[in-house]
Amino acid sequence: MESLKNKRNKLAKYTVLLLSCCTLLLVDSGCKKALNSKVYSQISPSNFYKTESDINAAVIVIYSPFSSNWDQTDLGNNQQSASLYNADIKTYLLKSIMTTDEASTDWDQNLTSFTWGPATYQGLNNSVYPYISYVAKATDVIDNISKVTAVSDQIKKRYTAEAKVLRAWLMFVLYDFYGPVNATTDATKLASLTIAPRPTAEVYSAQMISDLTSAIPDLPAKYNTDNANWGRMSQGVAQMLLLKIYMMNKQWDKAEATAKTIVGMGYSLMPNYADVFNVKQNNELIYATPTNSASPNYWVQEVLPGDFTASPLLTRGPGWAGYYMPWAFYNKFDAADSRKSTIIASYTNTSGKTINQSTGLRGAIPVKYTGVLGDGPGYSFDVVVFRYAEVLLSLSEAINEQRGPADAYQYVNMVRKRAGVSNFAGMNTADFRAALIDESGRELYCEGSRRQTLIRQGVLISNAKARGKTAAQDFMTLFPIPSNVMIQGNGILKQNPGYSQ
Numbered sequence: 360m361e362s363l364k365n366k367r368n369k370l371a372k373y374t375v376l377l378l379s380c381c382t383l384l385l386v387d388s389g390c391k392k393a394l395n396s397k398v399y400s401q402i403s404p405s406n407f408y409k410t411e412s413d414i415n416a417a418v419i420v421i422y423s424p425f426s427s428n429w430d431q432t433d434l435g436n437n438q439q440s441a442s443l444y445n446a447d448i449k450t451y452l453l454k455s456i457m458t459t460d461e462a463s464t465d466w467d468q469n470l471t472s473f474t475w476g477p478a479t480y481q482g483l484n485n486s487v488y489p490y491i492s493y494v495a496k497a498t499d500v501i502d503n504i505s506k507v508t509a510v511s512d513q514i515k516k517r518y519t520a521e522a523k524v525l526r527a528w529l530m531f532v533l534y535d536f537y538g539p540v541n542a543t544t545d546a547t548k549l550a551s552l553t554i555a556p557r558p559t560a561e562v563y564s565a566q567m568i569s570d571l572t573s574a575i576p577d578l579p580a581k582y583n584t585d586n587a588n589w590g591r592m593s594q595g596v597a598q599m600l601l602l603k604i605y606m607m608n609k610q611w612d613k614a615e616a617t618a619k620t621i622v623g624m625g626y627s628l629m630p631n632y633a634d635v636f637n638v639k640q641n642n643e644l645i646y647a648t649p650t651n652s653a654s655p656n657y658w659v660q661e662v663l664p665g666d667f668t669a670s671p672l673l674t675r676g677p678g679w680a681g682y683y684m685p686w687a688f689y690n691k692f693d694a695a696d697s698r699k700s701t702i703i704a705s706y707t708n709t710s711g712k713t714i715n716q717s718t719g720l721r722g723a724i725p726v727k728y729t730g731v732l733g734d735g736p737g738y739s740f741d742v743v744v745f746r747y748a749e750v751l752l753s754l755s756e757a758i759n760e761q762r763g764p765a766d767a768y769q770y771v772n773m774v775r776k777r778a779g780v781s782n783f784a785g786m787n788t789a790d791f792r793a794a795l796i797d798e799s800g801r802e803l804y805c806e807g808s809r810r811q812t813l814i815r816q817g818v819l820i821s822n823a824k825a826r827g828k829t830a831a832q833d834f835m836t837l838f839p840i841p842s843n844v845m846i847q848g849n850g851i852l853k854q855n856p857g858y859s860q
Contacts, residue, residue, distance in 0.1 A: 408503045411510050414518045417500045421525045422590075424490050427742050428654045433492055441486035443532060444648050444742050444807075446657045448681065449486045451532055452742075454838075455807040457682075460822055462725060462805055464682045473823055473831035477842040477858050485841050487536050490529055494542040495549060497526035502546035520574035524592040527570040528600055530563070535607070535811065536838045538855060539563035554851040560608075567604055571597045580624055583640045590649040590741075595624060599645050599745045602753055606815060611757045618754035621645070626747040628777050632698050636743055637730035643748065647741035655737025658805075662724050666708040672700070672726060676734040677709065683722030684804070687826075691797055697779045698801055701727050725805045748774050749808060752799045756792070764791035771795060774802050792816060832857060 407413050423431050428442045443451040448466045456462050457470050469475045501522045504515050526544070533540050541555040544566050548555070574597050581595040582588045598621050605614035629635045629643045640647075650656045663678025684702065692699050703724035705715035714720050728740045751770040758767035764786050772782040775798065783794055799812050813819035814836045823831035834857025845854055 408507050409509055411514050411518075414504055414507065414510065414515070417503070418518050418521050418525075421493060421497045421500060421522055421529075424493055424529065425525075425648055426654055427648050427650045427656055430486070433489070435492070438489050438492070440489045443487070443490070444744060446661045446681075446742075451487050451536070452807045453682075454487065454536070455810045456805055458823075459800075459809045459813060459819070460685065460688050460826060461800055461809050462682050462684050462688075463722065466681055471828075473828045473835055475835075475838065477839040477845060477854065487532065487838075488540075488841050488844065491533060491540055491542050494526055494529050494533075494544065497522050497529065498544050498546050499549055501526070502549075516577040520577035521592040523570040523574040524578070524597045524600070527567040527574075528596075530567050530570075531600055531604060534563060534567070534604075537840060538837050540840075541852065554848060556851050557853060564604060564608060568601065571601050571604075581626075581645070583642055583644065586640070589640050590647075593646075595621065595626070595645045596745065598624070599750070602750065603811070606753055606757070607811060609760070609815065611760045614757040615754060615761065618750050618757060621747070621750045622754070626750070628747060628751075628773060630777070632777060633701050633729050635746060635748075636701070636728045636740060639741055643746045644741075644743065645745040645747065645750075647743045647745075649741055650737075650739050652737075652739060655735075656728065656740045656742050657735075657737045658740075658742070659726060659728055659731050659738060660736035662726060664706070664708070664714070664720075664724070666710070666714075668707050668709055670703045670706040670724075672703050672729055673731055675731060679736075682725070682805075684725045685722045685826075686716055688800070688804075689723040692801055693780050695779050696801065697777070698804075701725070701729050727805060743806060746806075748802050749799075749806075752795065752802060756795050756799075759788055759791050759795065763788045767791065771798055774798065778802070834858070 408417070424440070424443050426442050427445050429445055429447060430439050430441045432439045441447050441449040445452070447453065448457070448464060448470070453464075454470060457464055457467065458473070463471055469479050501519055504519050504522070507515060530542055530544075533542065539558050539560050539562070541557050543549055543555075574592075575594050578592060578594045578597065579585075579588075581593045582591055598617055602614055602617045602621065605611075605617055625642075626645065627642050629638065629641055635641060635643050660678045661681040662683070663675070663680070665677045665680040667677045668674065689699075689702065689704065692702075703726055705713060705720070706724070708714050712718070727743075728738065730740070731738050751774055755764075755767040755771040758764075758770075764783075768783055775782060778801070783791065783798075786794060796812060796816055796818065800809055803809065810819065813822055819836055820831045820833050834855065837855045839855055839858035840848075840852065845852060
């Protein structure tokens with residue numbers, strides 16, 4: 360099969376094939392406007408879903424939000440949204456990072472100061488909620504695959520499973536930021552003009568879990584040794600999403616069981632921390648967004664200062680000075696911690712001066728991807744999303760929350776051993792909980808998971824207030840439903856608590 364990363368470069372062509380679901384965002388966001396389908400070609404479900412190639416092309420469209428592209432345009436409504444895991448400030452990844460203590464930016468003061476509201480992020484800046492339309496697209500694809508008669512059941516099951524995992528992942532992203540939303544998962548309601556109210560968290564979670572558990576038997580375990588299919592959904596991805604849902608809902612017993620299932624799947628920690636981000640398809644990766652020259656990884660360009668020339672870690676031209684790691688967070692690392700080898704604390708600028716904390720550097724530079732060659736701005740390092748270290752840390756947390764730390768030390772200490780720091784031992788449940796919050800921050804810094812950890816342990820807001828974010832309030836563990844969606848919802852859609860309608 361053609362490499363997934365090359366297929367992603369053809370998304371604009373493939374998108375027009377999904378004619379029947381191109382206008383669904385308006386339904387999902389509660390708009391009462393009549394839906395008049397825009398015909399982009401003569402291709403339609405009646406003459407398109409005939410071959411495996413057709414099915415593959417349809418499923419590939421659902422992958423588009425997970426690319427490293429700057430943005431995607433939904434041809435059904437011309438809505439432009441930043442890709443979820445691009446390094447731009449507008450994305451799901453960066454909004455997850457910048458609301459915590461692990462990194463900061465001068466590019467979005469509302470985000471870092473907790474002064475956002477329903478009207479703050481409109482247009483392209485509102486780049487997460489619009490992906491509710493892709494849930495509907497996935498529902499449409501799943502429905503159409505079920506009607507195909509000229510393709511074997513085995514092939515149909517595999518593509519259906521991919522679409523279900525992608526749908527659950529999109530739903531999880533929305534759940535993480537907004538709580539349960541009125542996403543369309545019932546194919547019979549795709550063309551309905553009725554505004555659906557938001558479901559309960561229990562109903563919404565059950566849908567995600569159903570998609571994932573039903574998909575797992577029909578997917579390969581993982582693709583780490585399969586270059587052509589690297590980036591496709593796998594059992595590993597499905598299990599990782601289940602783990603994150605159970606952790607978010609504090610279903611500790613189910614989280615523990617799921618984490619142990621992943622432990623038994625043959626993943627392992629890389630011996631060298633830096634190699635996790637520099638070695639493609641390594642065995643620690645459960646999922647990484649594939650990149651190439653057309654859709655590269657921009658993280659290094661985003662974090663390097665505008666006068667950067669060299670450091671002991673790397674030499675190249677200036678960056679865009681977007682993000683930095685506050686010194687308070689950098690100081691959480693032990694002096695001997697090998698993970699600091701992926702962070703720059705001192706560099707030589709274009710004037711030949713040494714720039715560090717004592718000479719005014721605003722924060723450390725979280726390079727993460729250290730094997731760069733040339734001045735970029737983008738590089739073909741896959742964007743790390745899920746990896747085995749997070750599983751081990753989650754397993755430790757789930758065990759501690761149920762039975763205390765005795766049986767949990769072994770998993771977190773695997774991570775600490777790789778980092779070259781001493782084992783955890785001799786703690787009570789509360790102390791170990793606090794230690795895990797810090798340890799997961801050090802291990803997974805700037806990978807987008809810390810916000811979830813802080814919310815789960817009830818410290819996101821207190822953490823923000825401790826950093827001087829006086830506007831932070833308890834309800835801000837969720838973002839508001841965008842104001843334009845609330846207006847279209849006409850009173851049926853309810854805003855998240857704490858935000859005005």
